[in-house]
Amino acid sequence: MQKITVVGGGFAGLTAAISAAESGARVTLHEAHHTLGGRARTADGTYRTNDGPHALYRSGPHWSWLSRHGLLPRGSVASVPARELLRFRFRRGGALRVAPPRGLLGLVRRPAAEAPVDSDYLSWATGVAGETAARAAAHFIGVALFHHDPGSLSARFVQERLRRVTALPPQARYPVGGWGTLVDRMADRARELGVRIETTARVDALPADHGPVVVATSLDAARSLLGDDTLSWPGGRTTLVDLALRTRKGDPFIVSDLDAPGWVERFSAQDRTLAPAGQSLLQCHLPVAPEESKAEGGAHADALLDLGFPGWRDRTEWRRDALSQGRTGAVDLPDTTWRDRPAIDRGDGVYLVGDQVAAPGLLSEVSFTSALEAVSLALRAGGRRAAGPSAPSGAVGTP
Template identity: 70%
Template sequence: MHRITVVGGGFAGLTAAITAAESGATVTLHEAHHTLGGRSRTADGPYRTNEGPHALYRGGPHWSWLKQHGLLEPIAAVPALEAGRLRFHRGGKLHRTPPLALLRLTRRPAGQAPVGQDFLSWATSQVGETGARAAAHYAAVALYHHDPGSLSAAFVHARLRRAASLPPEAHFVRGGWGALVDRMAARARELGVRIETGSHLTELPATEGPVIVATSLDAARILLGDHSLHWPSGRTTLVDVALRTRRGDAWVISDLDAPGWIERFTAQDPTLAPAGEQLIQGQLPIAPDESKTDGAAHAERLFDLGFPGWRERLTWRRSSVAAGRTGAVDPPGTTWRDRPAIRRGDGVFLAGDQTAAPGALAEVSFNSALEAASLALTSSGVEVAR
């Protein structure tokens, strides 16, 4: 029988395993952690936090695939009432509307921004420096990078357009992404995928058939002994707080003076926190010389503005740093095609969010997983199920 091994049980690994199994391959999946999910895990307990928002963009390819497989629902959209509580931080104050220059940039046609120029320079030539900086900082919600203006103009502009689309493309898995992981794992097992958790591999398994490595790039570099597996990413302080509910709190605060995003996730999914409480997350990109404390202080300044009396209402708090776990960012002169290739040779294929695959956020993991599974199946002489 045609055998395929998948290393990594996150979103990419499960997508690859399901795709391979649907085409008739015998699939074994190894996950080092005792639970599946990778960075798509949702915390246990009364406060169901994710490592970042993990928004599903409605226009993305994984949306259609999950829907076709019966894995998408239940899903939550942004309530119309809450959308009116989006606030923009400029000059130390919260505003209800963004600068006109930012809106003008979001309406520039896709593909107009150049690959070889940094976003800040290009955007400044279009709308002036003040508007360009505001747009770069707003785009950080889809980048997790401390200096979005330094990245490729084409890369940032594509994500700016999607992050600012109306109606919002972003939807959210009810119960957190862990609920989606559970549905995907159940589907994989139905197809006969053998899932081994707590299986920490230090080298590629000695097995017949192709191997799909669906881990972080750092883990893949060690596992494959391939020092070429590098690509820049972001570094972000995540601050999760639970507050007693108060009417009138902001839904989102987008910091336009510096990259930063605060979101009240119970606005679209009340199940994430106990009744009478709301779960809020701050995502504050930090530079290489900054610490988690710097990011947390930034979050608190925004909390002070959008959530009056939040310290007295605080019931729970947690903070962490997401380093190298925020997806690829493309410097000027590069595109997704320049990232580490999916095909590694000798029957080994790479999947994950820092690989040579298109898309935003989780779409990169998904697209690379489909491509890796397709290449692995083809190399085994298996016709890919469509």
């Protein structure tokens, strides 16, 4: 049995550990924190908050994998009730409206293949639908990019995500009780398969004689662990505001800011276990530029709440503001694609996984896809070593 070490116990690390153990490997997983989950942790306490919305998409690659493994039992995920979709609101021209500009709807229908890789999104979309619609579309898709200027990113990258997020019927599903419930099921499955899980076990250096190692940490942590300064890729900075309000009839489900990237969602609309009865749990995420502060993002949230949730200050039961930096996935600039990100195969039996590496997908799908690819490469490399020396394999993500 081949031995594989996984460093990091988040969604990617657990996926890698399960996949490797199913293939017959002896797996040890090291997690520096005292609990598993990474960015998929759900806060303990009265309000079950996630570090971001963390939606699963039924059309995504990990949905079928989780289903096949029995990790999505009946009732474990929630969809958005149809009545809530009627409470979708947009900020346009400083006012709250019930519909986006018509040109945005036209952009949504454009196949992603029409958008060029080498152009920024705003330039391409302006040529297709005019500047007003282009800016609205760029700001709208900020919900899936966590970036302060989506219009400056690769047109293909942005359009792919716009198409996924706006697909009908809606594809987003939400783990009931927060992502921590899914993490717990994944950890239980890993242990059933014989994975040895060690928490509060920080790995500061790889031993000289290590076997295959899957590094499932943030890119910053991997850069330090591997001593590789090339491990870098742009991401976003986002102010996250979690807010519990006393429920009021008529509150919107979502307020999407089309004047600037910003989003407010009432997550307890689809999962009532997230907050006590009579209360709504909201999350606002407001991308901020490198020179902007967390407080500026918070002020943006307040402005959206003023428009969409009358009297919200008097109804507030709890609030938490945080700044998320380098924790919201990769963004691709013009002339780049996911294939240009840091490679999964780092050589010498080391494999890098996470949401900023060379694998396709939307948000957490990148972590999942890279984890399966890393394990496949590690097992194939192990088989070649057992059979005799051969040329090293390259790191190629699934198209």
